[in-house]
Amino acid sequence: MVLPTVGDTVSMCSCALLLPAVLLALLAVLITTVASVRQEHENHVGTGRVRDQDLVASYVHELAFVADVDGWLRYVSPAGTASLGLHPDDLVGYGWRQRLHSDDLDHVTAAFERMTLGDPTVECTARVRHTDGTWRWYATRLGTGGIAGRTPDRIIGVAHDITASIVRQHWLEHTNAELEHVAATDALTGLPNRRRLDEVRRATWAQARRNSEPISMLVIDIDNLKAYNDRYGHDAGDRCLVTVARTVAAALRRATDVAARYGGEEFVVVLPSTTSDGARRVAESLRDAVRAGALPHAGVSAGIVTVSVGVATTTPDREDDGSLFTRADAALYRAKERGRDRVETAPPIPGSR
Structure with missing residues (x-):
């Protein structure tokens, strides 16, 4: 058997002496913790009657509420109302409809009605007015507070503020729409570009095939644009392109007719459900509209900018x-x-109309 050395004996004695001190320290921490919890509990107890909903709501940052079936608010959580710049007293005793966005009234009312008809839970999304005049988006889950088998006498709701998510979603949708518009638009003229034209041609062709309808196409070219650029400069040439592009687009009468910049000084117009005679009339109206603009061009015999059109x-x-x-x-x-x-x-x- 190995006997403990003097050093081991001293070490064990030290541990024995330290153990009561450690236990005392732990006990002190425990007493402090219990006192803290008791004090917090007493703060909620008040006169001796604990309001359970306040005790629970103090730990919840959502907008929790209780309303009767007619929509009058009986209880609203303090933390939730603070997110609207309000105090519970500003809402309790009032109808929930008063702070709701008018566009959301119908579907939220329908959600409450579904609860009274027996649905155990219902979810809805609505905007609620903040005290600063802005609107906050809330995703709300509703449940009944009545006794099972009886008509509910109250509606319990928990609403989560989703404003940041909605704003982010709208921003992304707006940004994506802008990017899609830029990708499909000619930067100079504002008309659909070649990429968008190809999409329109495919879609129009598919529709014409389904409906056995005629389809017409115009190819338009600005006459003597090189001479125009040589005389007036390329900036003026760009302005000429923009003017002609706007004139062509404005001369089209149907929403289904599409004018696009094909490249250089050429434009293409797609005319769904249009016969040869109809396409010829459109082409002549475009040519006349450009002439009527009377954009000066001293380098040609006509003295103005004109276009040629193939149909x-x-x-x-x-x-x-x-x-x-x-x-x-x-x-x-x-x-x-x-x-x-x-x-x-x-x-x-042969066989075309």
Whole structure:
């Protein structure tokens, strides 16, 4: 057997002496903790009757409330009302509808009615007015406080402030919409760009195929734009492009008609459900509108900016979208060859309208 050394003996004695001190310290901490809890409890007890809902609500930062089935508030949690800049006394005894956004009244009222008809829980989202005049979004879960099997006599609700999430969601939606708009828009003219034009052409073609309808396309070119740039400068040339683009877009009468910048000084107009005669009339109206703008161009005999237009019409069972564009583009070049400032129509595909 190994006997303890003098050093071991001293160490064990030291531990024996320290143990009561450690226990006393732990006991002191425990007494302090119990006293703290008791004092907190007494603060809630007040006159000796504990208000359980206040005791629970003091630990909850949500907006908790109790309302009767007619909508009058019986109880509102202090922490929850503080998030609206209010005190419970500002709400208790009043109807919950008074601070609700008018657009949300109907569906929240319907949620309360569902509770009275027996639904155990109902969820709804609504805006509540803050004292500073702004609106806070709350996601609310409702339950009944009545006895099982009887008509509920009160509605209990817990509402979570989701304003930050809603604002973030709206910001993201707005940002995404802006990005999508930028990605589909020509930066100079504001018209749909080539990417967006391709989407429109595919969608219009699919619709025409489903409905067995004709589809027409115009290809428009500003006459002598190079000479315009040489005489007036490229900044003026850009302004000329913008002016013609706005004129073309304004001359279209139907919401389904789409004008886009194809590239350079060329524009394309897609005309759903439009026959060859109808497309020709649209093309002539566009040409006339540009002439009526009377944008000076001293470098040409007309003295003003003009456009040439190629027109083609088909039905999807006769050719594809690419072929339709090719024929409209070929018609444009014939207009150029025949003197500019004119409309030329591509020969019809047999069977097209």
